[in-house]
Amino acid sequence: MENVKLAVCPHDTVRNSEGWYRLVQYLSGHLGLNVHFGLALDFADFHERFAASDLVYANAGDTLKLVDQHGYTALARVVGRFDEAVLVASTDLADATIGHVDGAKVATIAGTLPVKLAMRMLKAQGVAPGEVLDRESWLSVVQAVWGGDAPYGVLDRDSYTDLSPQGQAMVKLLHTTNEQCAFHAFCIAPSMAGHADQLRQALLSMAGDATGKEVLGDLSIPGWEAVDAAALATMREVMG
Template sequence: MRDLKLMVCPHDTVRNPEGWYRLIQYMTSHFGLHIHFELCFDFAEFHQNIGQADIVYANPSDALKLINQGYRPLVRPADIYDEALIVGGPEGELPDLSAISGATVATVENLLPTRIALKMLRE
């Protein structure tokens, strides 16, 4: 049986650590793997030890960093989009993409959507 270390983003283990243990039990029994669940209590500990993990369940920002370090995505959410939105002022009509066609769009530095967009522009 192969030994693997699994780390999970701390904000996800806080909500339901028992669910992660059940997932590990399922994977161990169905795939012939021995998985050690490395529980991190905060992001400092998670970021310090993330490079020692074989499998990582990460938030989008950390996932992008891991991909740049050679990790490969195994699974991804389907039809879930929560990282970008278009908003309009309280007096305006409901916005759509045509409202910003050809316009300069502002963004915030160091947020995941900005980093992804800049990465895509470079490629």
């Protein structure tokens, strides 16, 4: 039986690694492959292994890297689920609003998808932030806003959700984007291209299969849908 390596975005395994192990068992049985799931401890660990993996469940930014730089194919995405950003403010600002972000300093990780999504939302409302304070991690963004280095910050929504209650309390949640144009995707390596259709079909048919439906329930996933070229093109446009 052919051995296959699966890597999964850490945001999706931090609270439910057991569900992903069940998915691995399900796919192994339906594909006739020996799928191995290596749990990534953090994004540094994930990024070390993801381009050497046969299958990858990646966030929007990493999906584009895999497709455009490494020749992977994006097969499927979760039905109705999108990657979004959150706009946060200092708890010292009593009158923080989206409008007050205009001309203000904003802490974020420059060049990432969340800041692109946030800027897209702000531009649509006629708001243009001033200086961008670049930080190396989402936690550093929170600390910058909490410490007074910037009155506002932009974070990845999943990273904000993963913060402890104490971490979330360090800032004020001002707005969550609803751009609905970026998403995590199940990607397959070019060396596995011969299995692409089989894997896509296995994922898309899970909701209609009793065991598959149980596994989806464990993962809090309603089902999978195919990724098309137009959706990827929209993500590229946002990232551009």
